Amino acid sequence: MKIGKRKAHAHVHESRGDIMFGAVIAFILIVFAIATAIPLISELAVSLSSKTASQMNRINLLPVEFTLDSWKYLLAKGGIWKPFLISVTSTILGVAIALILNVLMAYPLSKTEFKPSKYIMLFVVFTMIFAAPKVPYFLTLRTYGLYNNYWVLILPHIMTAYNLIIVRTFFKQFPKELEEAAMIDGCGKFRILFQIVLPASKAVLATVGLFYGVTMWNQYEHPLMFINNMDLFPLQMKIRSIVDGGSELQAVTMLQDANYTQATLSAVAVVFAIIPILIAYPWIQKYFAKGAMLGSVKG
Amino acid sequence: MKTAGKRKRQEGSLTLHFRKYFPYYAMMLPGIIYLIMFKYVPMMGSVIAFKDYSVFQGIWGSAWSGLENFKKLFEYPDFYRILRNTIVLGFIKTFLVFPIPLILALMLNELRNAKMKKAIQTIICIPYFISWVVVGGLVFDFFGVGGIFNNVREALGMDTLLVMQKESWFRPVYLISTIWKESGWGTVVYLAAISSIDPSLYESASIDGASRFQKMRYITFPLLVPTALILLLLNIGNFLTLGFDQVYNLYTPMTYSVADIFDTYVFRVGIQEAQYSFATAVGLFQSVVGLIMVVVFNKIANKVSEDGGLW
Numbered sequence: 001m002k003i004g005k006r007k008a009h010a011h012v013h014e015s016r017g018d019i020m021f022g023a024v025i026a027f028i029l030i031v032f033a034i035a036t037a038i039p040l041i042s043e044l045a046v047s048l049s050s051k052t053a054s055q056m057n058r059i060n061l062l063p064v065e066f067t068l069d070s071w072k073y074l075l076a077k078g079g080i081w082k083p084f085l086i087s088v089t090s091t092i093l094g095v096a097i098a099l100i101l102n103v104l105m106a107y108p109l110s111k112t113e114f115k116p117s118k119y120i121m122l123f124v125v126f127t128m129i130f131a132a133p134k135v136p137y138f139l140t141l142r143t144y145g146l147y148n149n150y151w152v153l154i155l156p157h158i159m160t161a162y163n164l165i166i167v168r169t170f171f172k173q174f175p176k177e178l179e180e181a182a183m184i185d186g187c188g189k190f191r192i193l194f195q196i197v198l199p200a201s202k203a204v205l206a207t208v209g210l211f212y213g214v215t216m217w218n219q220y221e222h223p224l225m226f227i228n229n230m231d232l233f234p235l236q237m238k239i240r241s242i243v244d245g246g247s248e249l250q251a252v253t254m255l256q257d258a259n260y261t262q263a264t265l266s267a268v269a270v271v272f273a274i275i276p277i278l279i280a281y282p283w284i285q286k287y288f289a290k291g292a293m294l295g296s297v298k299g
Numbered sequence: 300m301k302t303a304g305k306r307k308r309q310e311g312s313l314t315l316h317f318r319k320y321f322p323y324y325a326m327m328l329p330g331i332i333y334l335i336m337f338k339y340v341p342m343m344g345s346v347i348a349f350k351d352y353s354v355f356q357g358i359w360g361s362a363w364s365g366l367e368n369f370k371k372l373f374e375y376p377d378f379y380r381i382l383r384n385t386i387v388l389g390f391i392k393t394f395l396v397f398p399i400p401l402i403l404a405l406m407l408n409e410l411r412n413a414k415m416k417k418a419i420q421t422i423i424c425i426p427y428f429i430s431w432v433v434v435g436g437l438v439f440d441f442f443g444v445g446g447i448f449n450n451v452r453e454a455l456g457m458d459t460l461l462v463m464q465k466e467s468w469f470r471p472v473y474l475i476s477t478i479w480k481e482s483g484w485g486t487v488v489y490l491a492a493i494s495s496i497d498p499s500l501y502e503s504a505s506i507d508g509a510s511r512f513q514k515m516r517y518i519t520f521p522l523l524v525p526t527a528l529i530l531l532l533l534n535i536g537n538f539l540t541l542g543f544d545q546v547y548n549l550y551t552p553m554t555y556s557v558a559d560i561f562d563t564y565v566f567r568v569g570i571q572e573a574q575y576s577f578a579t580a581v582g583l584f585q586s587v588v589g590l591i592m593v594v595v596f597n598k599i600a601n602k603v604s605e606d607g608g609l610w
Contacts, residue, residue: 015510017510017511017512018510018511018512021409021510021511021512022409022410022411022511025406025409025410026410026412026415028406029403029406029407029410029419030415030419032403032419032423033418033419033422033423036422036423036425036426036479036483037422038447039437039438039440039441039447039479040425040437042440042441042446042447043436043437043440046440054445057444057445057449057450057453059445060447060450061447101329101330101333102330104326104327104329104330105326105327105329105330105331107323107326108320108323108324108326108327109327111323114320114323120327120331123331123334124334125609125610127334127338127339128609129589129590129593129594129597129609130342130586130589130590131540131586131589132338132341132342132344132345132586133341133345133348133565133578133579133581133582133583133585133586134562134565134566134569134570134578134582135347135565135569135570135575135578135579135582136341136342136343136344136345136346136347136358136579136582137341137344138569138570139344139347139358139575140340140341140344140358141337141341143357144336155337156337158333159330159333159334159337164330188322189322189323189326190322190326193326214428217430218428218429218430218431218432219430220430220431220432220544220547220548221543221544221547221566224547224566225566225570236430236432236433237432239432239433239436240432240435240436240548243432243435243436243439263440263445266436266440267440269436270433270436270437270440273429273430273432273433274429274433277425277428277429278425281421281425281428284428285421285424288484288487289487289491
């Protein structure tokens, strides 16, 4: 966002009131940002604290009796890596499939000279405004064999009208001359799409890919409905079961030499789930902002 | 003779059309099949709301029951409770949370220190990308025994409060968690709208001796009102689709009475308890009312601004 620039010369004379105003606003925003960060910092502190500190409710913003024991236990024996891998692979695979499907669908829809595109757009937009009720949706997908099936983490999320419209809007703005020149050279429509249009569409692909990726990574409702086999749990389901504290976890925390509690282990799980988001955050921030803009431009 | 010739020409142009655009049809085919399979067939499955669904006979084979499920629905006291909860939580999300991103964006825009601005924006946006499962975990830990909330209460000499198990606290928690997770991201759209405001407006206001607050109040704010209004209208259209994940990860059996919304109710009754036909009637009611609202408010949004609606 390039908001800072124009201000530079707009405030030659800064009155006292203006300086006060700026200070008050900065103060409020800093307080808001700190308040946003507190639950995260506190969770990190709990995850790094000892059993007694946790049992005595002594942990606020800093670790008390710092220890990595909770982390060591959960990462080594918590059974968190398999769900993590399931989430990673299904997200990567899902984004790849989603991008191919969306690009193929959006390209013809971006062509005004292709008359049926108008009707197919209606067909697409209707899915955005009328959602199938959950129960027939569940029953239908179950008849497809998606119950307790890895693919239920992917297939329901590979095309949304909203994202499709973003890609289509982008294709609409692609300079026609380039495509026409390629056509005169005898390129077919598939080759134009893949060799001329797509290489110039990296930004929109990154944006939409991230939209799909975040949805798939964070999804909870579909696995909750469709997966009851623990071997197929994606990360979010695993996190929820750790936070809920199953009997297995309770037994473990009861052990004499265990330097962790239900609270510290669940804190580890929560922080563990946030780390990948933080790692991807620079890209997420960059491309999501672009997407928010693209989404507001209709084609 | 004339008509025959015309038809022949039409047929010719149709084959020409297909020959020319065959690749386009081929490209769209997977997407169309996908939408039919995953969106339209489940929609058709809604007919079981008018049937007495039996697992063995399936969606299409089950016997018709007319409006029986809907009758049951409107006689059911639970229905009005869920409707009320959905409306109350929708109101919180749509109207109470709504102004906060706008205010945050106006304030962020006033920050002169670019680094500080970037840092604050980064921090307040992070929660948007965290799943509701994880946010639920954070909320439970924050408000639970040994969480900061109760530690502070204890330091002030107050009793421990089991916030997440208290009916009276569910709505405040819902409000706070929504603000925490979503308001930071909401500022992005407003900041983009602010960046497209003509700088000369501010310059001439400065020459006229306007203070910073006056510029914010009389230039930036009025120019954001159309954007805000459109976002509000689109949000009202989506009033009934609050999102399953948030409520499901924040409620407890003790707070069902105030927290249960259509989405969570349908999940528990329809999918966990397998009352398929009845839950479909509930879901269909929600979808149809939702459809009407989206269409109406989209129309209004289009009236307010030429390019305002979703379509």
